[in-house]
Amino acid sequence: MPPKASDIEAGAGRNPIKRLPSNAELIPDAGKITMDEAAYFGKGIVKDMKTTVGTHWREEMTNFNQKTVAVSMLMFITVIAPTLAFGASYNTATESHIGAIETILATAWVGCAYAFIGGMPLCIIGSTGPVLAFTIVLYDMAKSLDIPFYTFYAWVSVWMMIYAFLCSFFDLTRFVRLATRFTDDIFAFLIVSIFVIRAIGDPFGGDVGLLWPFDPNHKNHNNQDEDYDYLQVALLGVILGFGTTWTIFFFRSFKNSSFFCNDTMRSSIHDFAVTFSVLLWTIVSKVIFKDVEVASLKVPDQFEPTFQCCDDACTMFFPRDCPDQAERAAVRPWFANMADTNGKGWAPIAAAGPAVLAFFLLYLDNGITWHLIMHKSNNVQHGEAYNYDLLLSGCFNLVNGLLGLPWLVATTVPCLVHLNSLSEKDKDGNVLYVQETRLTMLFSHMCVGFSILALDLLKLLPLPVLNGVFLFMGVSALPGIQFWNRFLLFFQQPSKYPETPYTKYMDKGRIHLFTIFQIAFFALVFVVQNIKAVAVVFPMMTFLCIPARTHLLPRFFEGWELVLLDGDIFEIQEWIDKKADSVAEYEASLRGELTDFEDGDSK
Template identity: 30%
Template sequence: MTEAEAVIRNESGYITHTAKKDFGPLEFTGKIAGGLRLDIRRRAPLYLSDWTDAFKSQNIQKTVSSVLYLFIAALAPAITFGSRFLDGTKGQFGVLEMIMSSAISGMLFSTFAGQPLSILGATGPFLAYTLVVFEMAEGADLEFMPFYFWVCMWCSLFTILVAVFDLCALMKHVTMFSEDIFAGLISLIFIIDGVTPLIRNFSDGQMSLTNAMFEALLFLYTFGLASYLSHFRRTPWLLRPIRNLMANFAVTIALLTASALAALYSSDTSLRMLTVDAEFAPALSLSDGSKRPWIVNPAGIDRPFPAWAIAYAIIPSIGFAVLGYLDQNLTSVIVNRPSNGLQKGPGYHLDLFVRGALTLPACAVLGLPLSVASTVPSITHVISLTTYEVKQLPQGETKVPSKVVEQRATNFLIHVLIGCALFLAPVLKFLPRSVLQGVFFYMGIASLTGNNLFDRLFLWMIWDSSKYPQYNYIQKLPIKRVHLYTFVQVICLAILYGLKAIKETSVVFPFFMASLAIIRKAMVYMFTAEELQLLDSAAEEEEDEVEAPDLLNLDGKVQTQEDADKKEEETSI
């Protein structure tokens, strides 16, 4: 596994032989690029099968269904995030750039990464921090695109250094305490950013009441229909394959039907539509009225870029590097959990190196929003490629993964199709912004499900203790201790969101996010080891109680047998 050797001595003190030490995927090797080399050595012999396994006769059906399903599941958020980037950066980049970023980053990552089942795309924290970088550029009177180029290139360097020096091993200190707060931040960004423009329609007076009401109705229709259809498979209506199809494409159906509804009344209303040029060109218009070139000039586009700003770009680049480290590795940890049944092994250092050496420079040169491993699409990708079997356990039957089609082809083809969606630009301009806000809001509400922090937070609204869900920690701990632990997490989440939302402090919120692991370490002074074990590793404890791996839901939590039954239905397209 590695060249590191442990010297073995006999009773007389003489060397008798040496033994090679095996390093795990998240261990420090003590050598430059030691973990990276081990990742390459682990995955290289499997590289050919990573492409051919997808097209074996027994796997081709899952391959095709996974590609079609994940294409739509990844394209809808890309369009939605693109609209948010367009608004937040005042037209510096938008929908086409976001689609292109997802396509290029995904194809590069799926070709060279250590864990090609991870799906790359935009995430809430990256959206928020990109807007922070834009405000920093505006505050310093700098052109955003050249400044963004240097931020991405510095981030590329730092990300490569993190991979080379085995710093992914630090993820061993990140527990469910930090994961739940990080997931909570993503949910809050989706929810608040989704509903805020709708509220402004009524408060700023720039839109007529009729149009504001109609946009509100489209928002509610999109959110309501997507929520209903996502659970449609559990209804008695229609045949199961049809129910599964409608549930799997719930967001797409809601988006298309809401847009069609808006088109019916387009002559009577004046809705805000998605801004997309019919031609294949960047969103940014230069001072002479022309579109910027696709290749960003790091020395300045409309005016010379000052040399001091190259050094100034280091500050936000560190924040981007920290965010990328957390986003990428948290998703990878969830994807690679033993209960998912993967056999080919992870490649944490290699994944980060590919981002730093390939995807980040590509986005910098082309002036694209950054893409990173996105948790929900990644876990959905794994589930769609998994075959389950029923096993008898002492507590009854349960379904466990029996086979996962581990390969690179589905990820590559998904992002090829996303790239082809660039030719849909003339159609995308008919999407109302309120519909996209409804999708954004739905993503936030849906991501609350399975978050341990919000599960415990909902306990605050239950006054009768006999009505509490029978979680393991509730049965074994005083409820006051559970509430205290939740309160600490809520305070951390509030500080994190406050740092992001306040312009003067927004640049430092990734660093507070990284400090959550330190805060968790310090909680040994507030809770006993037994209490922390129960509250901070609920998923792992449930896992230990069974003799075979359980399924994971979209947030990486172990499921019950009932949930597993539902999930098997969800994987059939």
């Protein structure tokens, strides 16, 4: 029977009954985001070096085990396929000024160097769509200004390095550290959706994916052969691709099963699932269906600069610009001639302008991916190094610019795959432990480099099998994205919702409203990313999610709601503990045991 109001006010001769605090009163300023204290004049760089490379380097370079080998092989497959795909895109878009050889070389040396001296070695380095889009813009700009592309590209790289140094020196990376799960999930879901869409069939950006070969005019079809059946090829591609994805999940499921003799065997099957699946379906394609001409990975014939010259001046491309010439005169030199501005002495200064946008891409692509990987829920213990790694990224891309190689940044989905592959999780998907190592990045990127010596072997890999790996990478990352899990709540019975802090304490309508906000911002970023004319600014649109979270969402949600939906694990646990304490104290006061409760609590 509830107490009377007079009993509550007077205590009815007992200890007074305490008022149960509201959720908003439990933690003052809950959900408020504050900026870290600035570490100006290089202090942030020094701190990053001391707490990461300076503290954990030896451990991260010596923790070799079976998982290291398995994850290295997985990451090689994960990295080499998009490296070659981006190489082909660069080759077409820049008229062979940058090609597959350049992307392989850049990915290999930067990955190995970063593995040795980088501050956050869980983050995989590679090519991305926004950087490719900007490089195309830069190439067209160089043509319109009548400046040699390699020269202009190198000077933009110099300015980009200067901006990276200034940003790191004055700790401007603290702005990207304002990002919360709201922004992280939107960016992660965007990149995951790109992987899934491109693996199945991209309707926006080209004729890539498992379903596109059903088009009889697809570029991979051999229409010159009368016996060639494009439907047969397309159907086999679908079987290979989806078969690869299913087999990976099947092998990985053995880790928690009762089959096989011991945990070591089950862990081995789980760790090498991707490798086993790729080998299995490659054998199926090359042995069982050897007469079906499924497209294979496109690989250069030999290691040399992609741009071949009609003359010694290397101003014209062979054979396009000199079709009557029997042989090429040379290939372009590896180092750009910084002085060759074609009489445009102002070109080095003019390069400072586009370098601003180039740096912004570098800053955001790296920063948001780093923030996503270093989120507290991932239980990464070896520290973060935003300033130091941004400086390294500027240095690496300066070298790439001087060599005519593509710029590289942290790549989101490979980073997530790398993190998840090195993590041990409980049955609810919470990360218990991460094997933080430099060896997996080192070994995988060394394999990328050595692949230059075995280009013919790479040609054996069927393209649908690699699309199946991409599909696995995207789908396997979805359960770790809270945005996706909350989106699924729209289609679930409320009484069957999975138990999480927000489903336990919040009204379902409020949860759905927050998800709708994320859907709206995701749609905005997704649309911009898929409109080629403005795709280069999509990281800027992603960055706008940060002020939206700090200034817009607090107008619609209380602070405690933002903690449960968007806070880190420590903030959420603090609120839950205070909620439990307030309820226990209130119930004790109802029983007249407040004094005893407080005494016991103080002890």
